[in-house]
Amino acid sequence: QLQLVESGGGLVQPGGSLRLSCAAxxxxxxxxxxxxxxxxxxxxREGVSCIxxxxxxxxxxxxxxxxxxxxxxxxxxxxxxQMNSLKPExxxxxxxARLLACPASMVVAGVMxxxxxxxxxVTVSS
Numbered sequence: 414q415l416q417l418v419e420s421g422g423g424l425v426q427p428g429g430s431l432r433l434s435c436a437a438x439x440x441x442x443x444x445x446x447x448x449x450x451x452x453x454x455x456x457x458r459e460g461v462s463c464i465x466x467x468x469x470x471x472x473x474x475x476x477x478x479x480x481x482x483x484x485x486x487x488x489x490x491x492x493x494x495q496m497n498s499l500k501p502e503x504x505x506x507x508x509x510a511r512l513l514a515c516p517a518s519m520v521v522a523g524v525m526x527x528x529x530x531x532x533x534x535v536t537v538s539s
Contacts, residue, residue, distance in 0.1 A: 415528060416437065417436070417438075417531075418435070418437070419433060419434065419435050419508065419531065419532060420433070420436075421434050423536070425535070425537055428499065429499050431499065432493055432496070433493065433507055433535070434491050434492070435447055435449070435492040435494075436491045437490075441488070441489060442490060445511050446513070448509065448510045448519075448525070449462045449507060449508070450523070451505035451506065452506050452532075453504060456505075458508070459474065460519030460520065461477055462483040463483065463512055463515035464485060464492060464515060465515045466489070468484070472515055472516060472517055476502075480499075482495040499535075499537045500537060504535060505535060506535075507533050508531075508532045510526045510527070510529050510530065511528045513526075513527055
């Protein structure tokens with residue numbers, strides 16, 4: 414069974430950057446559409462970004478457009494979420510997920526989820 418593993422979370426100051434990684438334990442992610450979601454304390458989990466298996470199609474939540482970039486490595490083993498210009502409101506547990514498809518709007522991405530990773534904490538604070 415595909416198990417997703419996130420890494421790269423941590424504590425960063427406002428305006429700083431982090432890069433999250435999503436890999437599959439024992440598998441390549443080459444054939445899978447992958448999304449990133451986040452959940453802040455007391456809030457519902459929300460879709461952040463997704464990328465198709467080919468890497469051609471991507472989508473972003475309005476709140477992160479222009480600041481976050483999703484990508485896959487050449488071998489498609491790992492999916493990355495580069496997060497720049499981080500804000501305190503970006504603080505959350507970030508999850509990667511296997512998706513049925515990468516929708517045009519991340520608002521509906523939740524219904525596309527087929528499996529979840531365990532999450533990695535991102536804290537933006539001075």
